[in-house]
Amino acid sequence: MLKGRELAAFRKQLLGWFRQFQRDLPWRRSSDPYRIWLSEIMLQQTRVAAAIPYYERFLGPFPDVHSLAAAPQEEVLRLWSGLGYYSRARNLQKAAQQIVAKHSGQFPANLEQVLVLPGIGNYTAAAILSIAFKQKYAVLDGNVARVLARLGAIRGDLREPKRWQGLQETAQVLLEPKSPGDWNQAMMELGATLCTPKSPQCLLCPVMQFCEGRKLGIAESLPEKRKKRPTVDVTLAAAVFSDKKGQTLLLLPPKNSSAKPSADHVPTLVSKMWHFPTVSVNGDPAGNLLAFLRKLFSNIQIGKAQLTPVGKVRHAVTYRAITVLPFMLVVENLPLLSGAKQVPLSNISGLPVSNLTRKVARTALEAATLATAKT
């Protein structure tokens, strides 16, 4: 662990580098806690380049906590649509509503009050409090942990609770107390731009002389690999209805059940958003889908011959490798079902939908266009 003069030099070099070379990111132009919070939530599981357009688009209708709290959830999800991990958007709005109800719309500047907000854990709380309020909390996420593991030549699984706790303590000792916000961003920036997972660019690193991992020649092999959860294969069949006007039918999953969802739980796989009638299949996909549709639409007759397979969609959600088999059903009129919505198949994004549903729509449309071209 660095101390005294070494620690002072380490801080000075890293902060100096950050202040000179930091990327110009839209959320860095503001000290508004709402904007910093929004960016931190969007950046969880999402790359910076992918998050920027969403961030800018989101701020149009929702420039502050009040507008987000008062919005229809569907609209919030629609603007999040494509970013994935939709619980982030749901929690963001729930937290905004709590901030309006309990803090008159002012983002709280107190760690305990921030940590009780939905979707905010230690990392996000430390990031917001240090950047927006200059409070002395060091951030620790996978990126920063990697940098710390290399600097200190720390081996083993970083997520093991004791090791993670040790990293948190190290991050706190290293934190520059006069500029905690810049410091945290400097650590993140180092992890994102130079001390990257593969091929760290040590020759450009402002703190190379302090790096034990580099001195030992093991930097690139750190952090050591975690044991991966084995992949589970899931196969789904989806019904893509199309009427003569090119309208299709989407459903909303049933409200929460308290049971822990299984690997093939359709509402989880479609991020609890609007989706094509879909069922997990085991064996005969068309037969399984037909049985599911007959149960769902007890008032109409559907025959197996109406189901036209239109290819395959591959998608991954955490440890699941999903294959969706879409089937087109060309019908005179769409079947009626309470709660279902009719939307143009060529533009389902008027409703909040997940990437999985978007891929199914794209595959079905391509097949329909090909079939029309052949006739």
Ligand code: SF4
């Ligand atoms: S010297 Fe290399 S491994 Fe060490 S912190 Fe810098 S970029 Fe990372």
